[in-house]
Amino acid sequence: MPLGHYLVLSGLLFAIGTAGVFLRRNLITLLLSVEIMLNAVNLAFVAFGRAHGHVDGQIITFFVMTVAAAEAAVGLALVIGLFRHRESLNPEAFTSLKW
């Protein structure tokens, strides 16, 4: 498969993730959309690594995955905390700076 196909797919996934972040009004779905974006980047890394015959592309995906895991853990902890306060997951419910 040509490298371009993988890059187009990666761009498409990134666009879908971005659209999710902008369009959805649910904190959990926002986090899921961010995961899609991270995975789009991972795909590009692995494809580039394969094209150049290096393992470095694969290694960077491990770092991205660890960051994603850390992000999900902290993000979900925040979501639980916010939900306890407002009984809502709509980001618009958290626009005030203080409560």
Added chain:
Amino acid sequence: MATDALLFYAFAGVTVIGALLVVSQKNPVYSVLSLIGAFFGLAGLYVGLEAPFVAVVQIIIYAGAIMVLFLFVVMLLNVPREDAAEWDRSHPLYRPMAVRIGAAMAVLLALELGWALSRATDIGGAVNAEPNERISSVAELGEVLFTRYMFAFEVTSILIIAAMVGAVVLARKRQE
């Protein structure tokens, strides 16, 4: 059609459809499940790119751990579906000025991406024409990870510990 092209389009289709379902579902449980489906598609693509270790790690870490965490939180909070009326009221797409600027930016971004891809010269060559033993070897991967990327690896462990402590502190019930 060659087998690898067929497999590429099949897995790419699974991934894209899964991703689309994630952002179009109203129910977060279905969103999480669609994302798991998309991850399986990606794992298939990684196998096609001769990265079986990344494919398996993708399943273990993403589908097996992070997504279980998401599902756990969704079930714990019993998250309500997005209410259509609230969606209309609070959604940024219903603010005219923001919409115009945002749409213009999106179109620009898409144009730029297309322009960049059309001008790139060496992306037409096949990625996986001939098999490369070195790329798919787990031993090689470990060797590079623990020599050249040693520092990054160690820093990641600090990140993980910080995230773990942070998550525990944030999610703890406050004594009041």
Added chain:
Amino acid sequence: MVSSFIEFMTSPMTIAYLTIVGIVFGGLQIMAAVMVYAERKVAAFMQQRVGPYRVGPQGLLQPVADILKLFFKEELRPKAADAFLFTLAPIISVAAAYLAFAPVPFGAPTDFFGMLPEKIPVQVSDVNVAVLVIFAVASMGVYGIVLAGWASNSKYSLLGGLRSSAQMISYELAYGMALATVVMMANSLSLREIVDAQQGYWFGFIPRWYVIPQAVGFFVFACAGIAETNRAPFDFPEAEQELVAGYHTEYSSMRFAMFFMAEYINMVTVSAVATNLYLGGWHGPFIPASYGWIWFVLKLGFLLFVYLWLRWTLPRFRYDQLMSFGWKVLLPLATINLILTAAGVLYFGGY
């Protein structure tokens, strides 16, 4: 096109591979049925009862009667349940259970008594990251349980599902650590190579099985394996007394049977992996290598018996005991074992 397809399908190699797939698929189903019978008979033996004895000689046809009963029961689905996920959950469970056995070898490479031009490995697929694949597929099984708990829309089911996801994630860490230790000693991720590394004897009579240098690892693996399959004494997701059967409270008929089957197949898979990793797989004295699968089946049967033995010997833990055991005993133990093994492998320059 068609003729080349027919030629491919009728070549001895293809038929041999398909035979192995058939053996695994049918074998797992038969094992599940045998385990249903064995579970009842062993329970009866331990409680000084007779056990099933009316259906067939010695009650041997009991599993058949059970299956027929489950077939003809009415399919019930709570009105408030999520219809799609309610049906999907048992399918995920049983599919993950079958899939996890795919990379597990159960005999020395064979040429089917000389009928094939070359020897083929006795497993569905010989992947070079087999250990990780099993780990990955096993972690998919949790979705079946969690989704069943959520989709049933019942409090008991939800509690069972939540308990199981917390339990399985906690014990997966220790499980993975135990796997990594063996991988390090064998210097390979392929189960076939790990088994072959355990060939031979120390001092001429002690088999070189990893269970001897890795007794701690085997203990961790066994505990985590029992917790992963949700068996007693770690059977919290379905604790009858507190959760009225937990995640499958609302299930009946064939949907329930699929969960039931998945549980038994998972037990078989964990036992088979333990046999390969720690007990030398198909290697053993007295039986020629080409009949190694007899050893494999014997070891597998013993481990499955231990499962039943534990169930009728140990009472169930409390939930907080389970969590503190997993995080404060098993995980540190596995980590220390991993570090010591790494040091040993470095010092002795391989095993």
